[in-house]
Amino acid sequence: MxxxxxxxxxxxxxxxxxxxxxxxxxxxxxxxxxxxxxxxxxxxxxxxxxxxxxxxxxxxxxxxxxxxxxxxxxxxxxxxxxxxxxxxxxxxxxxxxxxxxxxxxxxxxxxxxxxxxxxxxxxxxxxxxxxxxxxxxxxxxxxxxxxxxxxxxxxxxxxxxxxxxxxxxxxxxxxxxxxxxxxxxxxxxALVPLTFSDQRYAPISGVSTPVRARANGTAYEEACLFTHRGLSGPAILQASSYWREGDVVSLDLDPEGGLFEALRAARQEQGKRDITTILTQHYPARLVQHLSEEMQIKGRIGDQSDAALEQLCARIRNWEQRPTGSEGYRTxxxxxxxxxxxxxxxxxxxxxxxxxxxxxxxxxxxxxxxxxxxxxxxxxxxxxxxxxxxxxxx
The missing domain is CATH 3.50.50.60 (FAD/NAD(P)-binding domain)
Structure with a gap:
């Protein structure tokens, strides 16, 4: 024919x-x-x-x-x-x-x-x-x-x-x-979730938050979703196109850049409250719990100096992750x-x-x-x- x-x-x-x-x-x-x-x-x-x-x-x-x-x-x-x-x-x-x-x-x-x-x-x-x-x-x-x-x-x-x-x-x-x-x-x-062999995010699976995800110099601002296997959501899928095995993915959890001033204001108004309690006003509680354990965040907000708050915000704005792989062609x-x-x-x-x-x-x-x-x-x-x-x- x-x-x-x-x-x-x-x-x-x-x-x-x-x-x-x-x-x-x-x-x-x-x-x-x-x-x-x-x-x-x-x-x-x-x-x-x-x-x-x-x-x-x-x-x-x-x-x-x-x-x-x-x-x-x-x-x-x-x-x-x-x-x-x-x-x-x-x-x-x-x-x-x-x-x-x-x-x-x-x-x-x-x-x-x-x-x-x-x-x-x-x-x-x-x-x-x-x-x-x-x-x-x-x-x-x-x-x-x-x-x-x-x-x-x-x-x-x-x-x-x-x-x-x-x-x-x-x-x-x-x-x-x-x-x-x-x-x-x-x-x-490409446009694929990234995975970690230790399933480190299983305890906060289902939590989503706005981020700016950066891989090899290219950043994309959207939501990040934590899963049993690792990281997903629009920001991560986009970053995956630029990520390679062994590379770091940097997550800015304060993409609009207002966290430092918000913490300073809270220090004046809610000084006796724990800093993790203040952070739950900006992030999902389970994510704050995870960050507090990984970054050793503790103490009252009123006891934090500007320098300490700046250091904390810097870590939150450049939270580096090193995925071990991706979910591959399957997804x-x-x-x-x-x-x-x-x-x-x-x-x-x-x-x-x-x-x-x-x-x-x-x-x-x-x-x-x-x-x-x-x-x-x-x-x-x-x-x-x-x-x-x-x-x-x-």
Missing amino acids: EFDTIIIGAGAAGMMCAAHSGGRTLVIDHAKAPGEKIRISGGGRCNFTNLDAKPENFISKNPHFCKSALKRYTQWDFIDLMAKHQIAWHEKTLGQLFCDGSAKQVVAMLLQEMEHAGADLWLKTSVETVAHTGDAFELKLLREGTPIAVSAKHLVLASGGKSIPKMGATGLAYDLATQFGLTLTDIRP AEVTLGGIDTDGLSSKNMEAKTLKGLYVIGEAMDVTGWLGGYNFQWAWSSGWAAGTAIAQRSD
């Missing part, structure tokens, strides 16, 4: 590409349903983009690579698409946009766009082999147990990275890219790194050394921050490749 374009992966990027690629397009995926990461994202409401999406919110060996696609298909373009399909949304913190209803609405919207474009979707279909002969890609597939041979002039790798293997994530895109001469950067789990929201962008065109996502081969979405070395940025990259890169393919097909 001959097609103009074959897209491997029915996720966000793959479906977006299919909606714009024109001609006879086939999307294949080994899953039972399309867009599973969309469906589970944002607690089932899909954090589909971010109002502040810009190149600075992405991590890549080549930080300039993402600029062209993000500029040509922006968050506002996707918001317009949502409006066209009458999908209501709302803004949460830090510019994050979520569906008012269900993430399934986004999946349904993309499927409608694909149908309108005339694209075919084959689910429960695995890729057995891929070869390139002449000017065509030839694939041997297994569709619900039946072998099928297909070919196309354009092949798009949109099967993502290794994150969340229980949803079917594999390294297929990496294997195929390597087969066709593209190179890979270092690959690791990582994305894969950091991937197919090296040096081998790809930033304009249309096509391989420089093999005409007709494209890479989009999470499979390449472009990783967004937490908060809808990775979906925006899926939309932008999928659109860039799809529209380029459509122009060639015409």
Whole structure:
């Protein structure tokens, strides 16, 4: 069976590409349903983009690579698409946009766009082999147990990275890219909780507090959640993209910087009270108990000099942690790194050394921050490749 374009992966990027690629397009995926990461994202409401999406919110060996696609298909373009399909949304913190209803609405919207474009979707279909002969890609597939041979002039790798293997994530895109001469950067789990072998935070599991988490010079201000296994929450997930094994993560538990003056005021007004009692006015009681044991915080607030209070605040504002690992791909929201962008065109996502081969979405070395940025990259890169393919097909 001959097609103009074959897209491997029915996720966000793959479906977006299919909606714009024109001609006879086939999307294949080994899953039972399309867009599973969309469906589970944002607690089932899909954090589909971010109002502040810009190149600075992405991590890549080549930080300039993402600029062209993000500029040509922006968050506002996707918001317009949502409006066209009458999908209501709302803004949460830090510019994050979520569906008012269900993430399934986004999946349904993309499927409608694909149908309108005339694209075919084959689910429960695995890729057995891929070869390139002449000017065509030839694939041997297994569709619900039946072998099928297909070919196309354009092949798009949109099967993502290794994150969340229980949803079917594999390294297929990496294997195929390597087969066709593209190179890979270092690959690791990202946007992932960090763990400690001694489970030191088990006694305060479930406690959450605002922090500024810093790893290797990059800081992110949001909530930190203490768990039985270690540290999680938005601030930690973001910091994990910059953290490496053996590195320190610094937690500023006073991100707004008002604690010292608050303690000085308490010294005047509540001098007979224990300093830990004062701290519970600013932090969860179980966290204060943990800090008091680790930092030896004791005594009445009235007995503390300015120097002592400054020293305490300095420790609270630079509480250093050295995680022993992360929860890995099992819970990582994305894969950091991937197919090296040096081998790809930033304009249309096509391989420089093999005409007709494209890479989009999470499979390449472009990783967004937490908060809808990775979906925006899926939309932008999928659109860039799809529209380029459509122009060639015409």
